[in-house]
Amino acid sequence: MIKIFDHYFHRRTFLQMCFDLGLLVVTVAVAVLWRTENPASVSSVVLAVTVLSAIGILVINMGLGFYQRVHNRTLGQTRARAVLSLCLSLSLAYIIFRLSPLTPQDEKTFLLALIAAVALLLIHRIYMAHATPRAMMRQRVLVFGSGERAKLVGRTLKKSDPSVDLVGYYASPNEAVAEISAWALLSPQKSLTDIVIDERVDEIVVALSERRGGSMPLRELLDCKLHGVRVVDIATHFEKTFGQIRRDSVSAGWLIFGDGFRQGLVRTVVKRIFDLLCATLLIVLASPVMLLTGAFILLESGGPVLYRQERVGLNGRLFNVIKFRSMRLDAEPDGKPRWAQAADDRVTRVGRFIRKLRIDELPQLFSVLSGNMSLVGPRPERPYFVDKLTQELPYYAVRQSVKPGVTGWAQVRYHYGASVEDAAEKLQYDLYYVKNHSLFLDLVVLFETVGVVLMGKGAQ
Structure with a gap:
């Protein structure tokens, strides 16, 4: 996850938006400037019009749900939205062009380049909406705990985040009741640090039902963090992954002493x-x-x-x-x-x-x-x-x-x-x-x- 101005964005979503913005700007700007005899005279205007059009197209695609990580659309429904996006995007870009100081001779080049860029972008969006994330974009998560809270974390991850590989659950010796089936529990014969290294874990979510009595191996969790693994509690996990603060996993102390709630x-x-x-x-x-x-x-x-x-x-x-x-x-x-x-x-x-x-x-x-x-x-x-x-x-x-x-x-x-x-x-x-x-x-x-x-x- 990437935090921008206190709001969390999934890394994959952020990279997709940056790629699409760059594709639109570079394609249109290069095409118009290449057809212009004196590029220096129109470069700033072309760039401004192109960036403004690209931002508008990104807003349209965002509104149509093309950057949702999780959806239940069929391929046909995604294609229908792509056609609607194409119509709205070209209409918006044409209005922006007409209101800009660009000359009429730039119109044909501008529109042809924009049509090509938007069509390519939407083909890529359709593919990404229904493709399984590649290994380099996937995240390997280990849940520390085996009780009801750990089960909740695992269930929501499997249901709501296709880019996550759930490595398994590491049980705490102090949790009396295990809500996780035995096949999903990781071997207690190995230390938490060894399992994290062997399984190439990217993040540990601490989801213990009981934290008292030495149930958390603080030394091992610190070792994992020193190896570059993110360690988060259950409240922070739901905040950054799902954009919510769950009432059943948060305490008054977490709200008081944590970041946020700035009313300056x-x-x-x-x-x-x-x-x-x-x-x-x-x-x-x-x-x-x-x-x-x-x-x-x-x-x-x-x-x-x-x-x-x-x-x-x-x-x-x-x-x-x-x-x-x-x-x-x-x-x-x-x-x-x-x-x-x-x-x-x-x-x-x-x-x-x-x-x-x-x-x-x-x-x-x-x-x-x-x-x-x-x-x-x-x-x-x-x-x-x-x-x-x-x-x-x-x-x-x-x-x-x-x-x-x-x-x-x-x-x-x-x-x-x-x-x-x-x-x-x-x-x-x-x-x-x-x-x-x-x-x-x-x-x-x-x-x-x-x-x-x-x-x-x-x-x-």
Whole structure:
């Protein structure tokens, strides 16, 4: 894993994005400059247009899921996304070219080179999406422990990370009950250090159910680290591998004494300026869509078009969130809050459509301008659910240390929550965001939100 501005990227994903960016920039820039009589006169303009186009194409591919390490798409579905990416990429690049100071004679060369580069890139993306990672890109992991926690680590690795080779489990003598089958346990006759060297282990995940009574061989773990092997505890493993802080593997001490949870003045000011600029731009761009949405709601079920609902914001302060009305006027006749469900019968026909494309969330941009919300942050919940979840879920109140967001890390990583269990799962992603939030992570969330909207994932 590679850590960039407190956010973890898988090494394979990072290298793929760098390769694609370089392929686009080099191919187009070289082709245009080669066809130009005086390359020095246009080199800076060509480079700027090419880089801008390449970044836009990378955002489109990210939104379409081409950089996901784990997916369940068929080859045909990946090809269909590649065709969509080609259409969107060329349209975006053509618009950028038309707005640039490049001359018309550069157009043919620019577009032909771009078509070739994007086609080559997408062929490579399709191959990488369905190919088994090569040995040099694979990671060999040993789990230290044989209890329930070790079993959880092994199960999630096998299910969610195809680039990992699970070497096996090394049992601690102090774990009374082994949850791992005997064939997966490594020989206790050899020391941990010898097994790590013999099996060419890259990382050890310490996943002990019990750490007291000398259950951890600290000297051997230190020797492994001195041999260049990464040694991480279970909480850090889930944080860097899956972008979540699991409630069942973290302690208050780990949260207090570990890195992260920085809420400095500079971060607050930068985030506020970013929110104001982006919210203003999005309101201007989305205003035709919002006007049409309001008209369709009026035609289907009459007014009101918008509805206000009390939500919990920063530090527990209450505010009214504004959204397009997507449910019937009598959605809660008894006044008791209810979770939104899949195929909810309270949702209108227009409401179902605008929820699928997240159009109903657009009026929340005005809450961003007023300062009650941020563009990126945990989902704002109703006071009734906050009180209930705070009592049932440890660390739930940590979410309120940052402003709630129109979109967020939990929203793009997990489907719409409809129960306490769903809220518990999403809390693990919210904790990761609160711990590691930065402008860079906000941009990552916004890019992934594009993919969520395009694919209509998680809407209810």
